[in-house]
Amino acid sequence: MGSIIFIVFGLVVLRVIATPFPKKVSYAGAQIWRTALRTPNDILLIKKLFENQDISIWNLSPKRADFLVLEDNKVKIHRQLSSRGLNHTVLILDVQRRVDALKTEPVLWDDNTLRQGHRLTWNRYPTLRIIEEYFNYVADTYPSICKLEKIGSSSENRSITMVGVSNGNPNNMGILVLSGLHAREWIGITSALYILNNIVTKFDQQPEYIKNKNWYFIPLLNPDGYEYSQTVNRLWRKNRRKFKRCYGVDINRNFGKDWAIDGITENHECKDAYAGPFAFSEPESAALRDVVTKAKGKLDALIDIHSYGQLILYPWSARPWHNPDMKVQKNAAEAMTQAIFDSTKNLYKSGETYHMVYPATGSALDWIYASGVTHAFAIETRDTGEHGFLISPHYIEPTGKELFIAVKQLAKVLGPKFVSRGKDYQAWF
Structure with a gap:
């Protein structure tokens, strides 16, 4: 909390400027997808999507990838996977609903x-x-x-x-x-x-x-x-x-x-x-x-x-x-x-x-x-x-x-x- 004092026509006017708190990040509409990886080119595709920040990798092995897809990227990612003949399953249908279920409210002393x-x-x-x-x-x-x-x-x-x-x-x-x-x-x-x-x-x-x-x-x-x-x-x-x-x-x-x-x-x-x-x-x-x-x-x-x-x-x-x-x-x-x-x-x-x-x-x-x-x-x-x-x-x-x-x-x-x-x-x- 900060404050700046302005003096206007002999009157003291207090203006309070609130320090903004970071806005909570929302994952509304985001999903977690899993796709099987068959070839090195499949892995390179996942790596490219990650480097372009189109997806966020949750878990990766030589045989499969779990990754987060934001709402706005779903169509684009689906097309790129399909172009390689890759299917996907949805592990988490709504990420934000899962986040909301994990609220960490302080435990009160009792x-x-x-x-x-x-x-x-x-x-x-x-x-x-x-x-x-x-x-x-x-x-x-x-x-x-x-x-x-x-x-x-x-x-x-x-x-x-x-x-x-x-x-x-x-x-x-x-x-x-x-x-x-x-x-x-x-x-x-x-x-x-x-x-x-x-x-x-x-x-x-x-x-x-x-x-x-x-x-x-x-x-x-x-x-x-x-x-x-x-x-x-x-x-x-x-x-x-x-x-x-x-x-x-x-x-x-x-x-x-x-x-x-x-x-x-x-x-x-x-x-x-x-x-x-x-x-x-x-x-x-x-x-x-x-x-x-x-x-x-x-x-x-x-x-x-x-x-x-x-x-x-x-x-x-x-x-x-x-x-x-x-x-x-x-x-x-x-x-x-x-x-x-x-x-x-x-x-x-x-x-x-x-x-x-x-x-x-x-x-x-x-x-x-x-x-x-x-x-x-x-x-x-x-x-x-x-x-x-x-x-x-x-x-x-x-x-x-x-x-x-x-x-x-x-x-x-x-x-x-x-x-x-x-x-x-x-x-x-």
Whole structure:
């Protein structure tokens, strides 16, 4: 709110100029389409439509594409698909109706939330404030095993928080659970919070292979984008850095491994997958870089949670060949998918990112793996396209349970650290 005072003929006239709030983005009439891809030329067509901003890709693999089509583009896109002999099915008939069903009204404090000390719940998506309250709650309630660390500030100066959980054993292996690089992937953020909550609040009940790890949770690396996705544009993906023409960098294209490979890197600031002006140009990616660099030799596994597709992925993301640890990663990923299936009968697939989805440069997954973390995985959570990014809060808890099963299986695969790190070793936090 700003004010300007005008003096007219000796009288003081107050003129109040209201600061405009961003208008909410409407997806009225927009739909989500799926088309099967048969040849490389089909993939090139989808890529061309995306580059021209005629569509927004939701999910892409060598065999099919899910994408958003705005009302005004339906006829044009249908014609271009038909010219190649491509049919499509409609996954979501009205995107805006789905968005409206996911309103995130603040949970009010009541006797129950006051008693438990926080307002986080598994039946609705949390606001940024509720997530921050929850971080403070676990740190205050479980100080013997839990500690908060501000690892950086976002483009709009919001805090980026890491929650450390440990029994204090200096020989523990370290597991980083990461999420929220992409703002619109709310189910990934709640899944990370669900895992954190189960480990912290039931620590004494956990098996030894959970308790003998140092856990590092960064459930929301992109707080600006998340806030914007809840208040202005539900399908916003990037951070909120301001450029001359547009806003935002895709944080998961901004890391230093295979950044800016010609032909598969987006260099235009207005595009959803814009990689940024240089590697680690963004405060969010730089904060994670500094955390991993500080943890050199103390970090043994990564789970980077995204949505959607029900996939467990491992490097490389931008290279078509195997990484040196592919067999180890393959075995661990298959163990995780099997553990999920045995418990829930829900099917997750696993494989190398480049071959399972699409080439992606500058990913956190590849950079963290290249930094020395052998067991590096990205998990794409529920679902397989029926809801996509607009998955109902009804699935928050079942999805969280599945991811916790996968993470527990990975911790079990890692086992204890039998080789001492040395008497001078201190826990990361």
